[in-house]
Amino acid sequence: MSVAVGPFALSWGHILFFVAYFIALFVGWRVGRRNNVSVEPVLTRMLIVGLIVARAVFVVSYWGEYSADLLGILDLRDGGFSLFGGVAGSLLVAVYYLWRKPAMRIALTSAMSAAVAVWLTSVVVYDTIRASQVLPDQQYQTLAAEPVMLSKFNDKPIVINLWATWCPPCRREMPVFMQAQQQRSDVNFVFINQGEYGYSVANYLQSEQLSLFNMLLDPKQLTMRQLGAQGLPSTLFYTADGVLAHSHMGELSEASLNHALKKIAPR
Known part of the structure; x- marks a missing residue:
């Protein structure tokens, strides 16, 4: 990336x-x-x-x-x-x-x-x-410490957002993702926190009043290394069959997110 x-x-x-x-x-x-x-x-x-x-x-x-x-x-x-x-x-x-x-x-x-x-x-x-890039196959944990694989979400196109609470552009784009997740039921939005533990992520989401589903934890930042992402935030857009169609490094606005979504789930 x-x-x-x-x-x-x-x-x-x-x-x-x-x-x-x-x-x-x-x-x-x-x-x-x-x-x-x-x-x-x-x-x-x-x-x-x-x-x-x-x-x-x-x-x-x-x-x-x-x-x-x-x-x-x-x-x-x-x-x-x-x-x-x-x-x-x-x-x-x-x-x-x-x-x-x-x-x-x-x-x-x-x-x-x-x-x-x-x-x-x-x-x-x-x-x-x-x-040739496919979905990472490693196991993640939810905020409730439940194991989950990304294959769980491949019934629809998938947007994977790599982020952290200490990252200012990550924080700025979270409301944009929350709105998109509420409006686009045809796409699975998955948020993989990099390098932090569940209590830090949960406290941040609560303090910012962010209601986001599919929040996963990757405390060892394995996903960044696997996908070749050198910075946060990084967002990947996969088709319903798990093929990477687009990637974006840096903050997304509502407009640029909607533009990228057209590559995997045109309306």
Whole structure:
């Protein structure tokens, strides 16, 4: 799911995105140098415009969720971006410069082609690896100290949230999950606490007045190691047959959670 970089954890999706971008910069610089042109500023503008348009399209698509919390539009930690919007915004910038600056066409086209080739290859490899991931088969305990296996929940699509009471973004997204669990009976939401014991979790839920079902304990954090999660919160979305369809590292908003749910339980 993610890679630890010093005190930070980055998802593979973010890493692959920036790898593709820096390869585009390198190829654009090498080809542009031979033609005495510089396309690095153009590639940076493509990145910035693409991100802005991607966010705008996503917000418009989920305006019902954002309208009640306008400041949430500026909170990019939820990962709410539209791939279609981002590609469209970047291409508009590229088309403008390809039309107005003929001298940079070769360098800019080469840089874009390299980025697309790297991105598509990495996505295919990543999706192949992800599709091979299945539900953890270890035994957990409920807050009532009852043993349970995750296979108990595979009659429906499953959302697994790895969290801890000391994790601020975990705490912020809990009300979002509580609302989703109450509204989406077609999905099993399972919360696996990492590194803590039942009394700590129970006290926290009671103090915050959180009513969450399927709360499991993993005091040795075995799930994080098994799934390759380097940070909390981490959320995994499995289809009804137990295949990993999507993963998200970091805080989820109502909009980004609803977007991810469409991958396993479209309405």
